[in-house]
Amino acid sequence: MTRADLVSLTPDALAALANRGLVKRAAKDLDAGNGPEITVSPDGTVEGTYPDGAATSLPAGAGLDAATCSCAATGTCRHQICLVLAYQRHADGEPAPEPAVDWSPGAFDDDALVRVLGQRAVSAARRTFRAGYSAVVRRPTADDPVPEVELSACTVRFLVPSELGYVHTDAAAVLRGEVAVLAVWAFRAADERGLTGDEVRLDVGGGPGRAGGGDGLDAALELADQVLLDGAAHAGPVLVAALGSAAADLAARGLHWPAAALTDLAAQLTAHHDRRADHDPRRIAELLAEVHARHRASLPVPDGVEGRRSQVLGTDEAAETPLRRVRLAGLGCRVAGTGDTRTADVYFAHTGTGIVLVLKRRWDVPDETRLTGADLAGRRILGASLRALAAGNVVSETATRTAGRVVRVAAGRVARTTVTPLGDAWEALPARLLVRDYAAEGRALDALPPRLVRPRVEAELVRVVEIAEVRDVGYRPGAQRLEARVADGAGATAVVSADYGPHRPAALDALAEALSAGPRLVAGAVRRDRGGLVIDPFAVKTPDGVVVPDLEPGDGTAALGGPAGDDPDPLGHVLDEALDACAEAAHRGLAHMTPGPRDRIARAGRDLERAGLRAAAGTLAAFADALTGDDPRRAARAWATACVRLITTAELR
DSSP: OOOHHHHHHHHHHHHHOOOOHHHHHHHHHHHHHOOOEEEEEESSSSEETTTTSEEEETTTTOOOOEOOOOOOOOSSOOOHHHHHHHHHHHTTSSOOOOOOOOOOOGGOOOOHHHHHHHHHHHHHHHHHHHHHHHEEEOOOSSSOOOOOOEEEOOEEESTTOOOOOEEESSOGGGGGGHHHHHHHHHHHHHHHOOOOEEEEEEEHHHHHHHSGGGGGGHHHHHHHHHHHOGOOOOOOHHHHHHHHHHHHHHHHHHHHHHHHHHHHHHHHHHHHTTOTTTHHHHHHHHHHHHHHHHHHHSSSSOSSSOOHHHHOOOOOOOOEBBBBBBEEEEEEEEEEEHHHHHHHEEEEEETTTEEEEEEEEEEETTOOOOOOHHHTTEETTEEEEEEEEEEEEEESSSSSEEETTEEETTTTTTGGGEEEEEETTTGSSSSTOOOOOEHHHHHHHHSSSOGSSSSSOOOOOOOOOOOSEEEEEEEETTTTEEEEEOOOOOEEEEEEEEEOOSTTHHHHHHHHHHHTTTOEEEEEEEEETTEEEEEEEEEETTTTEOGGGGGGOSSSOOOOOOOOOOOOHHHHHOOOOOHHHHHHHHHHOOOOOOOHHHHHHHHHHHHHHTTOOHHHHHHHHHHHHHHSSSHHHHHHHHHHHHHHHHHHHHOOO
């Protein structure tokens, strides 16, 4: 009989189960005539004997984890990989199986899960199932025939059709069985609910009403309303401490997203109290609106309507998951900070799962010291410079991934992390990270839920965008912004837009030079704006290599291109005015409103009406009306309704 599982293993699948270097070495051994002598037992076990005396066995129905070898290597060895490749050549005369795109891992029953993955894994998964968890199920397609499930802190891929022994995950080996079971159950739930799309998001397990008011959300909403009614300008340390305590309570209950919103709100109030530059009234308004939006989206839904409460509130799984040996491709860096701190967010594409992770670092700035991105570029992180990390390949065996997609490396074990040049890693990224069709990416962004209720994950919209042509580059002096119009192979255009930052003074100069050098790819955060695609760049790949603008040296005095043409945005102007009016109300406090701010709100509503945004205008009018009454709770709810509508409208315009 032919072992279809071994024949179905592609070089990419073998590289995922072992590593690419091992696959290449095994192929070289085979080509050099050092392959094994193969025998196949009646039960399907494939055995190989090598000229060097090593004896290797691949049992049927168990995957490479059950493979054995007499050599001294631990884990998967080159003899095992070489035996797979040799068997594939041995079976070359047999008809090769076609890639299966019509199968679902949900077809595995629990008996099969116990038999292959073990009772302990199934029991551990049942505890998570009872609490409930969120998942993104990606079904096999002709372009990507590998079914995949993205859990909150890891990704699971089923590399061989109808075989549980070839499940690959970036979670550590000790968690492999548990997350594989959770992934199977996610597919099963999607199958049972008739969710047949190529990519579906759903909640799995849990009980009805588990996100009700008894889980601390009502208390969080009361605190948010207290900030709104009293005003950020009047919030004292007692209220800030209460927000921190409520955030800790929500996090302990597994509701990570509203907990993070309260934590950020407390930080903003502290920044206002300390008169720090990172205080932003608009940000406070967004955080208050987010608490309301997540509370409303978590309410029970009618029977038959697919709810996604765990995606709105955060997963009930562990906040951190240790990862197995991972390979990460650097996508650049963003340098920011305040007067006394600097931060660097380094973005990495996890090449095996198609997601982006963030490594965060923070430094205190000594008094009267000017610390820029160029100064930070040489700082050592994980045994390499920040510049090398941001534009290199990182292989680590000590990484952990949080539910928010922040990656950390265990202290004191950096010797097991290596950094090498980037090479062509960007070109080999999965299709959902490598954007070649701007119009298709725009449609994908349009299909996302509103930002206020999406999972709070870092680098959610970071992509690598292919550039066929740079059509023009211009600088807007008033906004201190560099903009370039780029096109894809089909002629669709996008805008590369970067703002000046005092802690990265040479970034715009370096970006302009990179854009004039015939760039092939740009890595950055994408968003929709006025119906088009906008890219905030973190790194640019030119024929001469990768440029990370935030880390480039210079004082920002180079002459940039001529000013970009006027681009009036009346719709954006009226939305900004309305949002600023709501932010002023939250800053002053609804209980402390004076005629001036109330008139500003009414005027903003009339401007929205004239601009054709009648629904948004209606919510602002309702808010203005509520301010004239004597019910502060009604006013708070009306403010939240208006602000949520305005933020979502601005995001989708």
